[in-house]
Amino acid sequence: MNAETIHSERARAETPACQLLERQDADYRGWWWLGPPRDPWLETGQGMAISADLVVRDAWQAAGRPAVSPFGLLPAEGEGAPPGAVLFWPKSHALGEWWLLWLCATLPEGTRLQLVGENQGGIKRVLKVLAALGLGCRKRDSARRCSLFETRLGRVAIDPDAAWTTFEAKLGEERLALASHPGVFGHGKLDDGTRLLLETLAGALPGDVLGDVFCDVLDMGCGDGILAAWLARRGARVTAVDVNAFAVEATRRTLAANALAGEALSGETLESDVYSALAGREFDAIVSNPPFHQERAIDYGPSARLIQEAPAHLRAGGQLLLVANAFLPYPDLLERAFGGFEILADDRRFRVYRAIKC
Known part of the structure; x- marks a missing residue:
């Protein structure tokens, strides 16, 4: 099943960030979605939600989709590691930075990471945040007053618990x-x-x-x-x-x-x-x-x-x-x-x- 077929079977995206992701040619099967909004395109799609929001997790689980809290989730290695992850950049930049540290500590080096968010929500700040962590970054796309960046995870010396x-x-x-x-x-x-x-x-x-x-x-x-x-x-x-x-x-x-x-x-x-x-x-x-x-x-x-x-x-x-x-x-x-x-x-x-x- 190719990415075009997967997209055709899904509900359409409603939130601007998801509409930007929807138009990508990426195959998101098996990916992790971190801090996602409520959106039918996500909830009828592929991969697993990782969210601190109980409402989001309940919605995914009601749709028969896996969704877990970041607490207690062990580091993923080998076959348990996803091919990639998408982080929805939150209003709180400090929380976004925590998510990045948590990802670097949880997923293998080299895992693809996309970061998406509304421009008014501060998504462009991720360029400086990633640079401070020693992670390269490129802009992948922009639309609907949102931006999408991509990087690969690496090991950093900061423990996420320091937050x-x-x-x-x-x-x-x-x-x-x-x-x-x-x-x-x-x-x-x-x-x-x-x-x-x-x-x-x-x-x-x-x-x-x-x-x-x-x-x-x-x-x-x-x-x-x-x-x-x-x-x-x-x-x-x-x-x-x-x-x-x-x-x-x-x-x-x-x-x-x-x-x-x-x-x-x-x-x-x-x-x-x-x-x-x-x-x-x-x-x-x-x-x-x-x-x-x-x-x-x-x-x-x-x-x-x-x-x-x-x-x-x-x-x-x-x-x-x-x-x-x-x-x-x-x-x-x-x-x-x-x-x-x-x-x-x-x-x-x-x-x-x-x-x-x-």
């Missing part, structure tokens, strides 16, 4: 050590909205959280784990979830760094597309600083699901507490889901909302 960092968050007299990785929300700093939520939580959560009786709390979109760690330190049994595998790993490391790891203290940390991994479970409180971006695009979908489905995951009297940019359209969603809400804090940039299940 993990730890920083200290100061909350009044309290200190928390936070693990951080490129691509995780608030990488390397405490987000102002999260700070406002933390300052508000102490007076808003049930008394059990600050006492000796465990209270079950869901940290939705756990990021680097600061909310989970703050809550666990106060006696809550926290279930922390995120759709991003890097965030889940960061939260686990944050809990361990603050001596809060272990089921007795912190509950569990797992990947979940909003409530997808929590069927039938209820909590005393749900706390969140929900995202509203997917790469560079605004996407209210996950936040809307967080609010709309929250009552089904709260016990009677349970409450949803979330912080959001003041301009976001959450009041209507809260009104429809709960029949009412209150604003606990508002600094003109961010608002902390509370809604209680009757």
Whole structure:
């Protein structure tokens, strides 16, 4: 089967980067696709997806295609190595650099690598990044305001684990050590909205959280784990979830760094597309600083699901507490889901909302 036949049997590409790839004469059978977007051309094609995004992996697997997280994937050698790989350059350049280091450590020297992305997303920066790693590069094509580059992998002296960092968050007299990785929300700093939520939580959560009786709390979109760690330190049994595998790993490391790891203290940390991994479970409180971006695009979908489905995951009297940019359209969603809400804090940039299940 030649490349032309393969292309004719596939769905058409919808995203600009995939439309650029679709017109190539390359035979992508058996290739790895790293950090891919949702696109029917990819999901009905060849090769394996490697993604930290649970939504992407679920879509590939639903289509009968292999898809795995980069965590736990062993170095590929011999027959297990793909003939090539395509890296979709992410909005976070630091994350793109991590992917390059990970590829160099995981795949054999000389493996073909293509790098593709939108020009406004910084794809042209890969020329300097590859040069700094001692890897040659050539431009293969450009179209749809995207560019495609090609290189071959080589060994570099930098361990991809060096991308993990730890920083200290100061909350009044309290200190928390936070693990951080490129691509995780608030990488390397405490987000102002999260700070406002933390300052508000102490007076808003049930008394059990600050006492000796465990209270079950869901940290939705756990990021680097600061909310989970703050809550666990106060006696809550926290279930922390995120759709991003890097965030889940960061939260686990944050809990361990603050001596809060272990089921007795912190509950569990797992990947979940909003409530997808929590069927039938209820909590005393749900706390969140929900995202509203997917790469560079605004996407209210996950936040809307967080609010709309929250009552089904709260016990009677349970409450949803979330912080959001003041301009976001959450009041209507809260009104429809709960029949009412209150604003606990508002600094003109961010608002902390509370809604209680009757």
